[in-house]
Amino acid sequence: MTLPSFQDAQGYNSFFKFHVPCDIFQHGHWDTGAFPIHDFLINCCRRLKAAQGYAGFSLALPHEFFRWEPYELKLAESYFGLEIDKPANTMTMIDEWRGIKDVNWYTILGEPYVKQLGGNAAIRKNLSDSTLPIYDFGAGLAIRAGNEPEMAPVAKGLPPLYVAVNNVVRPVRTTQIRSMGMGSNAGELRFNIRLTDLWMRRFDAPGIWPPTHP
Structure with missing residues (x-):
């Protein structure tokens, strides 16, 4: 979030991520209680003037995350709603992106993406269902898919x-992607470029995800 001036001049992006333990929420009360996640998320978007983002169920992998990538892929193949996101990998991707990464419970669209989609009014018209509220955070829109996140x-x-x-x-959505996983050590399955591409398109149509393995 604090880039050297020479990088800032070249248009590098910064990346901010946080995890919130699910056990602080009770009975699906995501917006109230000790940690109202909606207020916190919208505040972050407003203060950072977010270019893009997402929120939903995710894995908080240990520091040596590469050891757990095979298990990460296995879980991702079982749940559509599980966000796959490791800062060490994502940072190597976003500098060359020309679009948003993903859709989840919350989908954050910075103003340039809002304009590309026809503007605020057009997005609201296309997502007019009351179960899909849209929030203006000043520098873009945050779309929420339902009252609570889904593992799906x-x-x-x-x-x-x-x-x-x-x-x-x-x-x-970006089409310029790299692998969300490291290389295999002993033939174990991890996210590679092909699987990353399929995962990012998993909501496009039935049958795309989970993948079939050669």
Whole structure:
């Protein structure tokens, strides 16, 4: 978040991520109690003038995250709603991105992406369902898919609200990606470029995710 001036001049992006333990929330009360996550998230977007972002269920991997990547992929293949995101990998991706990364419970669109999608009014018209509230944070919009995040087990099919948001924001999703995983050590499966691409398109249509392995 504090880049040297020479990097800032070249247009580098910074990346801010935080995890909140699920056990601080009770009975699905995500917006109230000890940690009202909505208020915190919108405050972050407003103060940082967020260019893009997302929020939902995610894995808080240990420091040596590469040891756990095979398990990360296995869980991702079982749940559509599980966000796959490691700062060490994401930072190597976003400097060359020309679009947003992902759709989840919250999908954050900075003003340039809002304009590319036809503006505030057009997005609200395309997502007029009351279960898809849209919040203006001053430098863009935050779209929330339902009152609470979904793990969305693959066995139950694609989550409709996430799909609805994806259908609207897909034109501004990046296609310039790298692998979200490290290289395999002994033939174990991890995210690679092919699997990363399939995962990012998982809400586009049935049958894309989970992948089939050669």
